[in-house]
Amino acid sequence: MIFRRWFISFFTVMLVVKSCSLFAQEIPYGVPVQAWADSLGNHRAIIQVDKNTDAVEVKIEWRRRDNDADKKAIIITDENGKLVDNIFRIDINREQGDFVFQPNNGAGKYYVYYMPYKGKKNSGWWDGDYLKVENGPDNDWVKKHALSASAGVQHNLAKATVIKIESRTAFDSFYPMEVCATAAEIKELNIQTTENYLLFPEDRKYPIRMTTDLPYRWIENKHTKAFKGQAMRNEYYAFQVGVYAAKKDLEDVTVSYKGSNKITCFNTGGIDYEGKPFTKKVDVQKGKVQALWFGVDISKDQQPGPYSFTVTISPKNDLPQTVKVTLYIEDRISEDRGDSEPWRHSRLRWLNSTLGIDDKVVAPYTPLQVKDRSISCLMREVKLNEKGLPQAIEANKKSVLSAAIQFLVETDKGVEVFKPSSFRYTKQTGGKVSWVAEAANNSISLTSNGAMEFDGTMDYDIKVKAQTGVQIKDIRLEIPIAKQTAQYFMGMGLPGTYCPSLYNWKWKGPQDSYWIGSVEAGLHCELRGATYSGPMLNLYHPAPPPSWYNDNKGGFTIQSSTNEVLTTTYSGERKLNAGDEINFQFRLLITPVKKLNTEDQFTNRYYHNGNKPAPAPDDLSSGIKIINVHQGNPINPYINYPFVAVDSMKNFVDKWRKKGFKVKIYYTIRELTNQVPEIWALRSLGTEVLSPGSGGGYPWLREHYVDNYDVQWFNPINGYESCDAAVLMSGQSRWNNYYIEGLRWLVKNVDIDGLYLDDVSFDRDMLKRMRKVMDEVKPGCLIDLHSNTGFSKGPANQYTEYFPYINKLWFGESFQYDTMPPDNWMVETSGIPFGLMGDMLQGGGNPWRGMVYGMTARLPWSTEGVTCDPRDVWKIWDEFGISSAKMIGYWEKDCPVKTSNPKVLVTIYKKEGRSLISVASWADGPTNFLFQFDWKSLGVDPEKAILVAPEIKNFQHYATFNPGDPIPIEPKKGWLFYIQEKK
Known part of the structure; x- marks a missing residue:
């Protein structure tokens, strides 16, 4: 958990913001050793009441981003968690909170929670909102102390001291880049400068987050035209320059460099998902901030010591300004460009990658x-x-x-x-x-x-x-x-x-x-x-x-x-x-795009359990070969960004590899978790990578993204303090390039065996790149594709262009197996017309009909309260040796077994002397049928032939029939028979 360790260590240093009021004091920011209950919100002030008193005034310079601070509740507790009943508001706004409260426990510490909320953490979405303003104080207490908001500060009251401002976790913190400068401070800054815009170079450790506010850090540090950093040889070094349009709109901001030709500004252009260069027009409205992210490609051969160059920022409608950049190069080499430490932002170069964009042929295909x-x-x-x-x-x-x-x-x-x-x-x-x-x-x-x-x-x-x-x-x-x-x-x-x-x-x-x-x-x-x-x-x-x-x-x-x-x-x-x-x-x-591989279907069985990816001991003897690690669990916690818990994922892969299993992970593109270290760089690109939207959703998104995002997947993660709150991505973008590089990194460094894709939004060119990258690092990687027909409205058609690069389908969510006619099974579920095979999902599928198409459910995925358990059918597979049999379905003219009833369909898994016959009914009610056999093709003597239905739990009872017997069959059900000669 490299990223999490860095984030926590970053907050071990106490840092302060100076207050500018008559309550003048320095307010340190920090994180508690143990997070408090998140229902109290993510932010609090710790205050000290020095003496026993019935009313005390406190002014908290909280410097918030939200514009409706006066509409949110304030909750105050003593050190034991007991609620304070009486709170009188004097002035509550985004810059400060001035109020009087009744200390119920006398002198001591009190905790002021100023953004509390209430909501349900459902898997898939968060339902809730901030608490509205608390109930007013007792009238007698108000009169006793002659409290009046119009009277301003009550000088005759005791004054509490703000000891610290805390966030619930380091990830929730506003410090330092979202601690806002006040309107007065910004006004003074604008008065003091003669320039129409100001530049604020920033280290990568402090991503610029706000576009409509200035961080107080910039007031303290002042704007400057110099930046200093420290880098390694062979590191891809990232830094920022914040452009603040103080007095006018800035049009068409461009950048240029002197002293180095190895610099990239990601905001002004790059390489698109098709590998084509492009430029972006950057405008900055008056009063707004635009972060410009830069990357410097430092070679292995770079001499240790200072490495200097200049970056010139040039608005079309104003004079250029230049920042001198000096990087002090250490005498050590970064073996991976810095990629193993996400806080370095070296992976931003992945946005401009062309990896996999070529005409190379991948297996199983041959040159044209x-x-x-x-x-x-x-x-x-x-x-x-x-x-x-x-x-x-x-x-x-x-x-x-x-x-x-x-x-x-x-x-x-x-x-x-x-x-x-x-x-x-x-x-x-x-x-x-x-x-x-x-x-x-x-x-x-x-x-x-x-x-x-x-x-x-x-x-x-x-x-x-x-x-x-x-x-x-x-x-x-x-x-x-x-x-x-x-x-x-x-x-x-x-x-x-x-x-x-x-x-x-x-x-x-x-x-x-x-x-x-x-x-x-x-x-x-x-x-x-x-x-x-x-x-x-x-x-x-x-x-x-x-x-x-x-x-x-x-x-x-x-x-x-x-x-x-x-x-x-x-x-x-x-x-x-x-x-x-x-x-x-x-x-x-x-x-079809490739030859049907039935051996793979019957041999490489999947274990797929969302919350608990590790198979239980009882599952290991079932013949499973491949473990899919879904998102939303401690091994792969955050959706579409599997780089946060790399240590635990690598340990999991190594453990199960030693036991003979392949391990694949959930990693796609469609929505993106808020846990991405480069998320602020992505936000600085406008809507290029992250889709616009009306905002809302989980409080973290409201507090940090604030606006212009589209809420998507939400999931609480067991064992993690921070939830997974994702937003929609903008379709095809440079994130595709990042994704491809990330895939190569995962295969190479985590040793995964492929991907589980779930209703993704990229095109077949991405699948082609993915296949090339995986095969280049580790030939034989696997991709399986899942889809929900209620979501994608016909996934087999939506994803046909993916099929050349897919190993297996899992088109099952929302599928109504009991009502689907055979033609729908064939085309939309089985994958057979395209050279693929699939598994069932919804409600465990229909095991009888599924076997006609060589399909079972996956162990032990559960939907609609039904846990999928195909193990008893798999036992028959193994006893029979189905992987070496030839699958011949009712759709083939030379199928050696047919039935007398057109509503009863049959597929045979043919071996010399003994075959397995799968029968399923699409009739509306109970019916009978007769088999029609091509005995010569089967290689069975009809005089000695017998049909044996083995006992299969939750599937069928034991039965035997002669080849000419009428066989009863229940609606929506079927049989599995051995056809063999009597012993």
């Missing part, structure tokens, strides 16, 4: 092969026509298309005919092949930029340019799917289902894609061009791609004929003037 206009990858091949569009697509040697994909432009004259003029490859590597094709007629030209990658993904960007003014009736994408392939469909408003013969859809969210196909071959199509093109979760609902949407004139249709199913994405009518250009973007992914 190009021959003329044919491009092949693992299991799939595409033939392009002279317009650069697929003429034919094959997967598993099965035709996906019935004819070429068409991009059509229709006018009043009909569908325009374009004459191809060129086709050329612009890039050919093993990982990516790109091309451009051009075609035109007298009124319109088309430029098609296409690319195919090693995982079977194809990207298109087609530019339509008007040569003359033209009235467009429609521009559309037609994909004709071979009839035998178009068995299933999902997306564009439809759940996973059998492919409809006719369907019409208009743009509404969250949808921008669809998949159509079979278990053997299929095609996923995503319509692109929106501001965000990752999974359309509840948190991310961007406007549709404008070219396709076209002010709601666009839409989507399915039309079926004898030999094909035609999917059409249309955009509707529009007027193009001469020279107008419009781009249509789409992405295709050919499925």
